[in-house]
Amino acid sequence: MDPQTVTVLTQQFFNALTLGAIYALIALGYTMVYGIIELINFAHGEIFMVGAFIAMFFLTSIGFSGSIPDPLTLAAVLALTFLVTMTVLGFIGVGIERFAYRPLRNAPRLAPLITAIGVSFILQNVVQIWRGPSPVNTPQLLTHNVRFDIGAASIGYLNIFIFLVAVVLMVALQLFVGRTRLGRAMRSTAQDREAAQLMGVNINSTIAITFFIGSALAGAAGIVYGLYFGSIQFTIGFVAGLKAFTAAVLGGIGNLAGAALGGFFIGFIEVAAAQIGYARWTPAFVFGVLILVLVFRPSGLLGQPIGERA
Amino acid sequence: MSQIEDLSRRASASGGGARGRALSPISGFFGRHQSLSVIVGMAIVTTVLPLIVLLPPFSGFNVQRVWLDSFANAGVFVLLALGLNVVVGLAGLLDLGYAAFFAIGAYTYAFGASGFSGNDFPFWPMLLVGAMIAATFGILLGAPTLRLRGDYLAIVTLGFGEIVPLVFLNAEDITKGTNGITGVRRPELGPIEFTATNPVPFYITMAVIVTLVMIFLYRLQDSRLGRSWMAIREDELAAASNGVNTVTTKLLAFALGASTAGFAGVFNASKLTIVHPDQFLFQVSFTILAMVVLGGMGNIWGVAVGAFTVFIIQSVLLKQLNGFFNTFQVPILSDIDFVQYQFLLYGLALVLMMLLRPEGLFPSKRRRRELHTESDEPTDRSPEGLESAAVLQ
């Protein structure tokens, strides 16, 4: 391979990792909610979008609209942004669950799906009315110009930062689900809601916590999306949600590690499509992947092959 | 069928074969009671609507000609809502990309009969061709998806609804991309002239088509196929265990819905004479879904009325409302662009309807029973009933 190709590939590899990290964070929310109440939360993509807007709003209202050269201030501002945005988003998620899904938990399956799509439209239009229909610039705290070199390729610290954020959050999530009492409650509720209830698990609060975490992760994805792309629009949630859902199905819906894996996979597909000159067609590529997975391995890469026939 | 025959002989021998409902005396194409009521109902509606708009306040908004034009456009959405109702209301499947099939029908006709494509196939057979091509895509999309849980269908159709306009937008060589295909031919029928200035032929044609489609749907609903849709909606596993091929039955509902949308697409393309990707965005699918939910899922008349009302409110009244408040300088209200809020309103309507009145504004009796299971459970319910989730152990 000639050096130029190597450079491009290295750079694109890191781009794919970054994009994949964003999709993985969103996919986790889909997979968690599906795992616990078997509902595709159509509003999840919009929660991600709202996250991007809230982060932008928070940053500009505390007075940061450009890059921050001082590393300490930068770290503090970023930490604060994550804390505030993720908390707000978590509560939005819990609110949506409380008012739109919980009353319908025993209704026919169609009902919560319809409210989910309704909620997603409400979120989209509220943001459109709030910030207008055109793209909005987001503060670039860490610009793309801050880079380091690997061979001839130059990699932005921002890429690394986003990847690390995603990994840290995923590890934290795994630990939470695997090691804590609440995590155990979540797993048992996902397995058998009635049995868990009999064992003293508070189903309502467990489901609420699941929505909180899932939405907070989508919020984190929204923050890093804004940092990375520098501009956001009320429509970004729709397509991103679709791609992240594909990621969740690809990994095996209900499976946390699978969702992360699927997210990175979709990131790579998208960058590859852009690299060969079909950037406009990426949604079509991703959709093709979704159909192929559903045809040949509906349980996903890491999922148990069950439940298809019932 | 030997055993059943056996059985019937025995049953009648033992003194009791209850007489089945005899064939109705007026049999044949227009024989069924429901067909008659649809024809009479639609005839009344079609005659009365043009007269109502001559009266205030409607006459203040538009002249009769413009009203009839809106009604013909509303007819397209009534058709779409009726088609989606087969999928959502009768079979209980959620199709979130319904506008894609509408687009496929419209582009089929645009390829078949426009100055751009150079083809000039006649309109009437193209109605069927558009419907069939849309149905083919419906089957292609449904076949891999309908084997799985219903939720997957929702998200796959959502994706499909996003991809189809994208394809028509990006495949510029054959669709002219963002410019859209213009100069699509209008229908021709003997001496009757379908023109932009005379909406009457479109209005009448639409009324006839809607009447036919409603009759067909009522008949389907009462047939073996309609019963199996209902059964699948109620309990898919039990339906399968009673011999209903759930995949093909769902596929049929899906394909029928898609073909109705294709049909509507051809009509719409010929009426507007332009086909453009923006006509088929997700908002359209969403609007149609809102129409079906508001009208009352599963209720054919309800859905038709719901679609008509929503369309007229959206395309005529909301715009009028802005003008009205501006003219009279109503504070606050005159600053609001109601058209901008329409999707927010639909979103709210969907959520509130599902929470408060899931059977819709004009419910069918059966759907009301289903959607209110919690409130009127029979008192002699056995403890076994609690186990329904555990069939598979």
Place this chain on the structure above:
Amino acid sequence: MSDAAVAAPERREALLRARRVTKRFGGLVAVRETDLEIPAGSIVSLIGPNGAGKTTFFNVLAGILDPTGGEIEFRGQRMIARPVRAWLEPVLWVLPSVLILLVAVAVFAVTRSVLALQVLVLVAIGLLITTLLLAIIRPLRYRQLLPRFGVFRSARPNDMVTAGVGRTFQNIRLFQNMTVLENVLVGMHSRLHSTAVDAILNSKRHQREEAASRDRARQLLGLVGLRGRDDVIARNLPYGDQRRLEIARALASDPVLLLLDEPTAGMNPRETSEMMALIAKLRSELGLTILLIEHDMRVVMGISDRITVLDHGERIAEGTPEEVRRDPKVIEAYLGRPAA
């Protein structure tokens, strides 16, 4: 579907034969290497304590669950086994059309004839529709074609019904919001032939079939003792009647073999004995073969020809009621408990 395949098998020949059926859920083995033979015209009972794997086994028989191992033959035809190359099935649907599309592109590349391209594309689409229609309209023919391509897919529940196996559920699963009559009509689904087109055109055939099926449904309702309740909403029926309706619905598919999952669950002694009388009548009057699941052994003692006992997913005994009653393993697993 009273075609040649239905020709009455010789008396006492096995109607259904399950060999070494295993079903595993993750680490849990719900059914392990279980055999079962159901002779034509007999009443066979499958019993065992709660959680013995009876219902799992039953769901494998009914085509709801794919077995992890083993196979099930019905009337000499292999219906259910572990699927082989099932992923190939969707490929087979599209393969012919894809090939023709490739040919179309090749022809176009050589001849530059737009007409040929259009014709071939139309042929490809037509072929695709034909393939899918075959699967829809002639499911049995379609299933027989699959093995030729090295694909084996287990019969789905509806395939089993078409082949002649009817079933009921332990926790009654009626179509709750449909009427009694409609429930039975859905049960008749696999034996009716009127298509969507018939219904739309309201053809003579459709009208005749509808009227006949309603008559038949009423007769079945009479047989189970629900005469005159046609228009009652199913969920408003009393519990015992719901069980009867479920049996009428299963009978509507004109089964040869009837699978009844705990038909007396939740019933009092009087209702139980009425139900047992009904089951005996189904065999004597309709000549049905019946497989019963029960956890209460006493219920089935009087009525069964053969009994199979499952415990912890394994078959621990098989034989006549007398043999089973005396079997020490059964006593240990079952009757040896303090309550019995």
